[in-house]
Amino acid sequence: MDSRICDLLNIQFPILQGAMARISDASLAAAVSAAGGLGIIAGGTAPVEVIRAEVKKAKELTDKPFGVNIMLLSEHAEEIAKMVCEEGVKVVTTGAGSPGKYMKMWKEHGIKVIPVVPSVAIAKRMERSGADAVIAEGTEAGGHVGELTTFALVPQVVDAVEIPVIAAGGIADGRGMAAALMLGAEGVQLGTRFLSAYECNIHPNYKEKILNAKDIDTVVTGRSTGHPVRILKNKLSRKFIELEASGAPREEIEALGVGALAKAVMDGDMDYGSIMAGQIAALVKKEQSCKEIIMEMMEETELLLHKDWRQL
Numbered sequence: 001m002d003s004r005i006c007d008l009l010n011i012q013f014p015i016l017q018g019a020m021a022r023i024s025d026a027s028l029a030a031a032v033s034a035a036g037g038l039g040i041i042a043g044g045t046a047p048v049e050v051i052r053a054e055v056k057k058a059k060e061l062t063d064k065p066f067g068v069n070i071m072l073l074s075e076h077a078e079e080i081a082k083m084v085c086e087e088g089v090k091v092v093t094t095g096a097g098s099p100g101k102y103m104k105m106w107k108e109h110g111i112k113v114i115p116v117v118p119s120v121a122i123a124k125r126m127e128r129s130g131a132d133a134v135i136a137e138g139t140e141a142g143g144h145v146g147e148l149t150t151f152a153l154v155p156q157v158v159d160a161v162e163i164p165v166i167a168a169g170g171i172a173d174g175r176g177m178a179a180a181l182m183l184g185a186e187g188v189q190l191g192t193r194f195l196s197a198y199e200c201n202i203h204p205n206y207k208e209k210i211l212n213a214k215d216i217d218t219v220v221t222g223r224s225t226g227h228p229v230r231i232l233k234n235k236l237s238r239k240f241i242e243l244e245a246s247g248a249p250r251e252e253i254e255a256l257g258v259g260a261l262a263k264a265v266m267d268g269d270m271d272y273g274s275i276m277a278g279q280i281a282a283l284v285k286k287e288q289s290c291k292e293i294i295m296e297m298m299e300e301t302e303l304l305l306h307k308d309w310r311q312l
Contacts, residue, residue: 022266069093217233
């Protein structure tokens with residue numbers, strides 16, 4: 001598939017694996033990269049040495065390019081920003097802030113910089129700051145989300161910038177990828193679909209919850225705090241909704257989420273863990289290797305893109 005994203009990142013297929021905090025580790029990232037996509041290690045709020053260890057492990061698992069996602073609001077962001085230069089990481093994706101202060105340093109080390117953006121205005125600002133591409137992520141995505149849907153956001157961002165656009169949010173199969181490419185995207189980023197990968201080290205309870213999800217099983221919590229997060233419905237989400245409806249203080253609402261992701265990912269607590277997942281979770285029906293996921297998506301996409309509409 002001819003794509004500026006493949007040329008830019010030196011990958012075979014224009015498929016990126018989403019940076020999911022506490023989930024996107026070296027095992028998952030290396031498997032995606034080895035399969036021809038771009039695996040990404042999630043920095044989250046982890047200390048720099050934890051992420052450095054994951055980077056070193058990924059290097060042992062694959063000789064293909066992989067990336068690191070830096071959450072710029074993290075207290076460790078500056079240290080991780082320097083570490084990716086020291087370790088020769090090829091790609092950095094960013095979220096929760098502007099990467100402008102690190103751009104010169106990253107460019108000097110040949111790092112491709114791809115911020116996640118929720119709007120046209122931010123996409124244009126990232127292009128001006130020197131970003132090599134942007135990930136336009138719609139509100140259908142799991143985890144931290146914006147307001148615009150992928151279908152509305154992607155074509156507007158494509159029209160507003162000259163750099164390549166990667167679509168994210170609500171994409172789990174070849175139909176979603178083909179639709180994103182028709183909207184002008186030159187690649188896609190998947191998060192929820194990779195939760196079902198054999199190489200994804202989440203708790204079995206979490207994986208089972210994804211595989212059994214229905215179309216209306218996600219909900220966005222935390223809109224009143226300014227930090228909305230899409231998760232699967234459970235006792236935690238109901239408590240969030242109750243607190244927000246009652247007008248509880250922001251501090252009380254945010255405290256409810258402290259440690260909740262680890263409860264889901266590590267402990268398998270499906271009642272009070274934060275089970276981050278996108279609206280597309282109901283389309284994820286089977287466990288597969290990262291290679292099988294990517295090849296299946298590419299075959300479906302190629303078939304759809306080469307259909308003759310006159311025969312439909």
